Amino acid sequence: xxxxxxxxxxxxxxxxxxxxxxxxxxxxxxxxxxxxxxxxxxxxxxxxxxxxxxxxxxxxxxxxxxxxxxxxxxxxxxxxxxxxxxxxxxxxxxxxxxxxxxxxxxxxxxxxxxxxxxxxxxxxxxxxxxxxxxxxxxxxxxxxxxxxxxxxxxxxxxxxxxxxxxxxxxxxxxxxxxxxxxxxxxxxxxxxxxxxxxxxxxxxxxxxxxxxxxxxxxxxxxxxxxxxxxxxxxxxxxxxxxxxxxxxxxxxxxxxxxxxxxxxxxxxxxxxxxxxxxxxxxxxxxxxxxxxxxxxxxxxxxxxxxxxxxxxxxxxxxxxxxxxxxxxxxxxxxxxxxxxxxxxxxxxxxxxxxxxxxxxxxxxxxxxxxxxxxx
Amino acid sequence: xxxxxxxxxxxxxxxxxxxxxxxxxxxxxxxxxxxxxxxxxxxxxxxxxxxxxxxxxxxxxxxxxxxxxxxxxxxxxxxxxxxxxxxxxxxxxxxxxxxxxxxxxxxxxxxxxxxxxxxxxxxxxxxxxxxxxxxxxxxxxxxxxxxxxxxxxxxxxxxxxxxxxxxxxxxxxxxxxxxxxxxxxxxxxxxxxxxxxxxxxxxxxxxxxxxxxxxxxxxxxxxxxxxxxxxxxxxxxxxxxxxxxxxxxxxxxxxxxxxxxxxxxxxxxxxxxxxxxxxxxxxxxxxxxxxxxxxxxxxxxxxxxxxxxxxxxxxxxxxxxxxxxxxxxxxxxxxxxxxxxxxxxxxxxxxxxxxxxxxxxxxxxxxxxxxxxxxxxxxxxxxxxxxxxxxxxxxxxxxxxxxxxxxxxxxxxxxxxxxxxxxxxxxxxxxxxxxxxxxxxxxxxxxxxxxxxxxxxxxxxxxxxxxxxxxxxxxxxxxxxxxxxxxxxxxxxxxxxxxxxxxxxxxxxxxxxxxxxxxxxxxxxxxxxxxxxxxxxxxxxxxxxxxxxxxxxxxxxxxxxxxxxxxxxxxxxxxxxxxxxxxxxxxxxxxxxxxxxxxxxxxxxxxxxxxxxxxx
Numbered sequence: 001x002x003x004x005x006x007x008x009x010x011x012x013x014x015x016x017x018x019x020x021x022x023x024x025x026x027x028x029x030x031x032x033x034x035x036x037x038x039x040x041x042x043x044x045x046x047x048x049x050x051x052x053x054x055x056x057x058x059x060x061x062x063x064x065x066x067x068x069x070x071x072x073x074x075x076x077x078x079x080x081x082x083x084x085x086x087x088x089x090x091x092x093x094x095x096x097x098x099x100x101x102x103x104x105x106x107x108x109x110x111x112x113x114x115x116x117x118x119x120x121x122x123x124x125x126x127x128x129x130x131x132x133x134x135x136x137x138x139x140x141x142x143x144x145x146x147x148x149x150x151x152x153x154x155x156x157x158x159x160x161x162x163x164x165x166x167x168x169x170x171x172x173x174x175x176x177x178x179x180x181x182x183x184x185x186x187x188x189x190x191x192x193x194x195x196x197x198x199x200x201x202x203x204x205x206x207x208x209x210x211x212x213x214x215x216x217x218x219x220x221x222x223x224x225x226x227x228x229x230x231x232x233x234x235x236x237x238x239x240x241x242x243x244x245x246x247x248x249x250x251x252x253x254x255x256x257x258x259x260x261x262x263x264x265x266x267x268x269x270x271x272x273x274x275x276x277x278x279x280x281x282x283x284x285x286x287x288x289x290x291x292x293x294x295x296x297x298x299x300x301x302x303x304x305x306x307x308x309x310x311x312x313x314x315x316x317x318x319x320x321x322x323x324x325x326x327x328x329x330x331x332x333x334x335x336x337x338x339x340x341x342x343x344x345x346x347x348x349x350x351x352x353x354x355x356x357x358x359x360x361x362x363x364x365x366x367x368x369x370x371x372x373x374x375x
Numbered sequence: 376x377x378x379x380x381x382x383x384x385x386x387x388x389x390x391x392x393x394x395x396x397x398x399x400x401x402x403x404x405x406x407x408x409x410x411x412x413x414x415x416x417x418x419x420x421x422x423x424x425x426x427x428x429x430x431x432x433x434x435x436x437x438x439x440x441x442x443x444x445x446x447x448x449x450x451x452x453x454x455x456x457x458x459x460x461x462x463x464x465x466x467x468x469x470x471x472x473x474x475x476x477x478x479x480x481x482x483x484x485x486x487x488x489x490x491x492x493x494x495x496x497x498x499x500x501x502x503x504x505x506x507x508x509x510x511x512x513x514x515x516x517x518x519x520x521x522x523x524x525x526x527x528x529x530x531x532x533x534x535x536x537x538x539x540x541x542x543x544x545x546x547x548x549x550x551x552x553x554x555x556x557x558x559x560x561x562x563x564x565x566x567x568x569x570x571x572x573x574x575x576x577x578x579x580x581x582x583x584x585x586x587x588x589x590x591x592x593x594x595x596x597x598x599x600x601x602x603x604x605x606x607x608x609x610x611x612x613x614x615x616x617x618x619x620x621x622x623x624x625x626x627x628x629x630x631x632x633x634x635x636x637x638x639x640x641x642x643x644x645x646x647x648x649x650x651x652x653x654x655x656x657x658x659x660x661x662x663x664x665x666x667x668x669x670x671x672x673x674x675x676x677x678x679x680x681x682x683x684x685x686x687x688x689x690x691x692x693x694x695x696x697x698x699x700x701x702x703x704x705x706x707x708x709x710x711x712x713x714x715x716x717x718x719x720x721x722x723x724x725x726x727x728x729x730x731x732x733x734x735x736x737x738x739x740x741x742x743x744x745x746x747x748x749x750x751x752x753x754x755x756x757x758x759x760x761x762x763x764x765x766x767x768x769x770x771x772x773x774x775x776x777x778x779x780x781x782x783x784x785x786x787x788x789x790x791x792x793x794x795x796x797x798x799x800x801x802x803x804x805x806x807x808x809x810x811x812x813x814x815x816x817x818x819x820x821x822x823x824x825x826x827x828x829x830x831x832x833x834x835x836x837x838x839x840x841x842x843x844x845x846x847x848x849x850x851x852x853x854x855x856x857x858x859x860x861x862x863x864x865x866x867x868x869x870x871x872x873x874x875x876x877x878x879x880x881x882x883x884x885x886x887x888x889x890x891x892x893x894x895x896x897x898x899x900x901x902x903x904x905x906x907x908x909x910x911x912x913x914x915x916x917x918x919x920x921x922x923x924x925x926x927x928x929x930x931x932x933x934x935x936x937x938x939x940x941x942x943x944x945x946x947x948x949x950x951x952x953x954x955x956x957x958x959x960x961x962x963x964x965x966x967x968x969x970x971x972x973x974x975x976x977x978x979x980x981x982x983x984x985x986x987x988x989x990x991x
Contacts, residue, residue, distance in 0.1 A: 025570070049568070051529060051532075051533070052528075052529060052532045052563075052567070053528075054529065054562075054563070054566075065555070110562070110565075110566070112559075112562055114555060114592055115555050115558055115559040115562065117559065117562070119562065119566050121566075158741050158742070159741045220734075222730055222734060223730070223733035223734050223736070223737045224729070224730060226737075232712075233708070233711065233712035234708060234737075235700055235708055235709030235711075235712040236700055236708070236709050236740075237705070237708070237740050237741060253734075253738045253741060253742070254733075254734040254735075254737040254738050254741075255731075255738070281741075283705060283740065283741060283743060322738075322742045322745055323738070323739075323742070323752070324735060324748070324752060325748065325749055325752075327738065343748055344748065344749050344750055344988075345747055345748065345749070345750055346820035346821065347746070347753075347818070347820045349746065365745075365746055367744055367745055367746045368745045368746060368748060370742070
C-alpha cells in the first residue's frame with residue numbers, strides 16, 4: 001500500500017540543522033559566509049517603516065481637496081517635528097487663522113488632492129535579527145538574511161508557546177514520569193531552560209516566572225492551565241509570539257504524560273550545555289514544531305542534515321500511540337495487517353499491531369501512531 | 376521566486392474521455408478517485424488517499440498526489456504513473472486498456488486555501504458585496520476593511536500591513552458616484568505596502584472592482600506597488616450586485632499568481648489537463664447544479680479539518696460562506712472556544728470532566744490526523760461537529776442576505792410591518808434539501824449519525840430531505856464538470872449522492888411526553904403506521920429512496936407544520952438509506968439543562984434511531 005504514516009518528531013543526539021534567518025523586509029546583512037555566530041549575534045538589520053498618521057487637511061481647513069497645495073507649509077518628503085505647522089490658511093483677520101500642526105515627528109509621505117489628506121510617517125524603527133543558534137553562516141541571502149548551520153542535538157516538541165531564546169539547559173526532575181513541582185525550581189535556575197518530566201502545573205509556571213526561568217520543557221500540561229497562562233482559549237495552533245515570561249515546550253501533549261524516555265535521556269545527557277529553544281508552533285500550512293537545539297562543539301565528519309524519506313512503517317519500528325485510550329504509550333510495531341479492520345467505533349480502517357515493553361500487544365489505527373524519528 | 380506567471384490555460388483535450396483520475400488536495404489529505412466509462416455511463420470505481428505534502432520535509436504538493444494515485448494503481452491494477460508522470464491518454468487503442476488515463480484534473484485547498492482581504496466604502500453595502508464576491512470565488516476572507524468600519528485610519532493601515540493575504544479585492548462607490556472614499560482606501564493600502572503570504576519578491580495581486588471613474592487614480596496610487604487588475608464594478612448601482620466579473624478575475628489571478636508561489640503547484644498545474652480549481656469553488660459548482668436541476672432550495676455544507684464551507688441556493692440565489700476557523704482537526708479547539716464547553720457537552724451522552732475533555736480536544740488539535748478509536752471519542756467528535764455545523768450556519772445566515780441599504784417602496788399595507796432591507800435569505804421552512812460533505816459526515820460509521828448531526832445542528836423545520844456525499848468526491852466532480860458535464864453528472868447521481876432520508880419536524884415546543892402531533896404513515900407495502908408523536912419523541916421508519924410514503928399529521932394547537940398552527944398536513948415523501956424520521960423534539964430544539972436528565976434524554980433519542988452500537 002502507499003505511504004500512509006504519520007511522520008514523527010525528531011529526537012536525535014547528533015544532526016546538522018540549518019536555520020534561515022530572514023528579515024521581515026529587505027535590509028542589511030551583517031555577516032558573511034564562514035563567520036561564526038552566537039545565538040545573540042546580530043546577523044542582519046532592517047528599518048521597519050514607521051507608523052502612518054493620516055490627517056484630512058481639507059476638512060480641517062474647510063477647503064476643497066484640490067486646493068490644499070496652496071495652504072501647505074510642509075511639502076511632500078519634508079521632515080517635520082512634532083507641533084510643526086503643516087498647513088495654514090491666510091485670512092484677512094489674524095484671529096481667524098487656522099494652523100494645522102503635526103501630531104508626530106517624522107516626514108510627509110504623501111499629499112492627496114483627491115481626498116485632501118496628508119499622510120505623515122514616523123521615523124523607522126531599527127530591527128536587529130539575531131543568530132538564534134551558535135553556529136556558522138553557510139549562506140547569505142542578499143538584503144534578506146542568512147542561513148546559520150550548526151551540528152547539534154535536536155529535540156522537536158509537539159506544541160509550544162513563546163519565542164526564541166537561549167540559555168543553559170538544567171534538569172528539574174530525575175525521572176521522565178516525575179512532575180515538575182514548584183519546589184523543584186530554585187533561584188539558581190534564573191535565565192536557564194528547565195526540563196521537567198510528565199507534567200507542569202499552573203503553580204510551577206507562576207514560580208518559574210517569578211524566578212526568571214527563560215524556558216520550560218515538559219511532557220504535558222493541562223489545557224485549563226494554558227488558558228489561564230494566556231488569558232484566552234487558544235483556538236488555532238499558531239504560536240510563537242506570546243509574551244508570558246518564558247518559552248514553553250511540550251514534548252508529548254496535553255494532560256499528564258511522561259516524557260518519552262529517549263527524549264528525557266538525551267536532554268539529561270546535555271544538562272549544563274547551552275541550548276537555543278523556540279516555542280513557535282504552526283500546525284497548518286507549513287508545519288512548524290517547537291524545538292530544542294543544543295549545539296555540539298565537534299562537527300560530525302561530513303555531517304549533513306538528514307532528509308528523512310521513509311517508505312512507510314516497518315516491523316520493529318519504535319512508535320508512540322497518539323490518541324486515547326492508550327495515548328502516550330510507546331512500543332514497537334509487531335504486525336502490519338494489510339486489510340481494513342473494524343475498530344470499536346465500527347469504522348473500517350487500516351491498523352497495525354503494537355507490542356509494548358511489558359510484552360502485551362494491541363491493535364491501533366495507523367492514523368493514531370507516530371513513528372519515533374531519529375531512532 | 377522570480378518565475379514568470381504561468382498561463383493556466385490547459386491544452387484542449389481532443390481524445391475521448393473514458394478513464395479519468397481526479398484529486399482534491401485538502402489541507403490534511405489528498406484524495407484521488409478513478410472514474411471509468413462502463414458501457415454508456417461513467418462510474419467512480421476506485422479511491423486512494425495519502426497525506427498532503429505541502430509541508431516539510433516534502434514541500435511539494437505533487438508527492439501527495441502521486442502517493443494517492445499510487446494507491447489507486449494498487450487497488451485497480453491499472454498503470455497510471457510512469458515515474459512522476461501521469462500517463463495520458465489511455466492506451467486502449469494501443470491494445471493496453473489497463474495503462475494510462477485520458478485526463479487528470481484537480482482541486483486544491485492545501486496550504487490554507489486562497490486567503491483574501493477585501494475593502495469597501497460602506498461596510499454593509501460594498502464591503503459585504505466584496506465579501507460575497509471573494510467567498511463565491513472560493514476564498515477565505517481574512518478581513519473586511521471599510522471607510523466606516525469604526526477603525527481609525529492608522530489602525531487600518533497597521534492592519535493591512537500586518538496581514539499577509541494572497542490577494543486583495545477593492546470595491547466601493549457606484550459607477551459615476553463619488554470617488555473620494557475609495558481613493559482614500561487606496562492611499563491607505565499604498566501606505567501600508569502589504570506583502571503577500573508566499574514569496575517575498577513578487578507583487579501582491581489586487582483586483583479593483585469599484586467605481587469605474589476612480590480607475591485612473593487607483594492606477595496612479597497602486598499601479599507600481601501591486602499587481603493591479605481591473606474588473607467591472609461589483610455594485611454598479613445601489614440596487615444591483617454584479618459579482619461574476621470580479622469572481623472570474625479572482626480565479627484567474629489565483630492561478631496566475633498565488634498558486635505559482637505554493638510549494639509544487641507549478642508542477643501540479645503542468646500535470647493537470649484542466650485549470651486547478653479552489654476546492655470550495657468546485658463544490659459550489661455542484662451545489663448550484665443540483666439546485667437548478669431539481670428546482671429546489673438547498674443548503675450544502677463541507678466540514679473539513681480547518682474550515683467549514685456553507686453553500687445555499689434559495690430561489691435561485693447562490694451564496695457561499697467559509698468559516699475559516701471552524702473545523703474538525705486543525706480548528707477543533709476553536710470550535711470549543713467559540714461554542715463554549717456547555718454547548719458541546721449538551722450533545723455528549725455520558726458524563727466526562729471538563730479537564731479531560733479539554734485535554735482531548737487540544738490533543739486532537741496538535742495531532743490533527745488521528746481518528747477516534749473508542750466509541751466515546753467518536754461521540755465527542757460528533758458533539759463537536761454539531762456545534763461547528765451550527766456556528767457555520769449562523770455565520771452563513773448573516774451573509775446570505777438581500778442587498779442592504781436599498782430604498783424600499785412602502786404602501787399603506789406595509790404600515791404595520793417594519794421590514795428592513797438585507798434580511799437573511801435562509802428560510803428553513805422553505806428548505807428542501809441539506810447536502811453534507813466532509814470527513815466527519817461522509818465517513819461516519821453509520822449513516823444515521825450523519826443525518827442526526829445535521830438535523831441537530833440545523834434544526835430543519837417542516838419537511839426536509841437530507842443527503843451526504845458518499846466518500847467525499849464533490850470537489851472532484853465540480854472540476855470535472857468543467858471538462859465533461861456528462862461524466863460529472865453520471866457519477867454524481869450514481870456514486871456520489873447518498874440520500875439519507877426525510878425529516879419531518881413540527882414547529883413549536885411542549886413538555887416532554889405531551890402530544891405534539893398525531894401521525895398516519897401509509898407505507899409502500901400497504902401498511903399504515905398510526906400513532907401519536909409526543910414531545911421528546913424521535914421515530915424512524917424504514918423507507919428507501921425509491922419508495923414513497925404518504926404522511927398525514929394532525930398537530931396539536933399552536934404547533935405548526937407549515938400550514939399554520941394546528942392545521943393538518945399531508946405530504947408524500949421519499950426515503951433514503953436511513954428512512955423517514957419524525958422529529959417531535961420541538962423547534963427550537965429543547966434539551967434539559969440538568970446533567971443527568973440530559974444524558975438520559977440523549978440516550979433515549981440515540982437508542983430510538985440506533986445511532987451507536989448498543990452495549991457500549
